[in-house]
Amino acid sequence: MNPPYTKAEVNAASPKAPIDPKAVDTLVIRFHVALDDVVKGGSSESSRIDLATMFNFMCAAKERKLIDDQNMLDDTVAGLAKSYTRAENGQSFRLDGQTMSALREAVNSFEEVARGISARQFKRTVNYVHNQVQ
Numbered sequence: 001m002n003p004p005y006t007k008a009e010v011n012a013a014s015p016k017a018p019i020d021p022k023a024v025d026t027l028v029i030r031f032h033v034a035l036d037d038v039v040k041g042g043s044s045e046s047s048r049i050d051l052a053t054m055f056n057f058m059c060a061a062k063e064r065k066l067i068d069d070q071n072m073l074d075d076t077v078a079g080l081a082k083s084y085t086r087a088e089n090g091q092s093f094r095l096d097g098q099t100m101s102a103l104r105e106a107v108n109s110f111e112e113v114a115r116g117i118s119a120r121q122f123k124r125t126v127n128y129v130h131n132q133v134q
Contacts, residue, residue: 003127010127013119024114027054031107039100043093048084051103053129055080058106060128061113066121069109076102 005013018024034050037043055076061067079099087093095103114122 001130003130005123005127010120010123013123015118015120017119018115018117019119019122021115024111027114028107028111031110035103035107038093038095041092043087048087048093052084054110055103055106056129057125058110058113060125061117064121064125064128066117066125067109067113072102072105076106 030050031054034047037047059073062069062073076099079096083093083095
């Protein structure tokens with residue numbers, strides 16, 4: 001499977017200007033809705049996928065040294081893994097308080113990161129996530 005952005009698309013993206021603000025707004029709303037769904041106990045599969053996508057993006061941004069999260073993401077992995085494992089085993093997807101708090105912060109930080117990096121860095125980070133997940 002190919003990464004979301006081709007090499008030509010990444011290279012054509014601005015090395016200075018951020019991605020389209022409307023795209024960021026859409027993603028931020030989507031991630032907030034997903035978190036709200038999970039917190040309220042709905043935890044649809046699409047919400048879990050959206051949260052995993054956001055979390056993976058933030059981890060990739062950290063690995064690419066675009067952010068310093070002071071180990072918040074590392075401290076969240078175990079709690080998040082437990083929640084996803086429960087869901088895979090047919091149980092309800094529940095977050096402990098620390099993991100829920102960290103995800104809230106990550107969703108809020110996503111907006112800051114997405115608006116603070118260039119469009120090229122954003123696309124490279126998205127592709128980095130794709131390459132790590134395969």
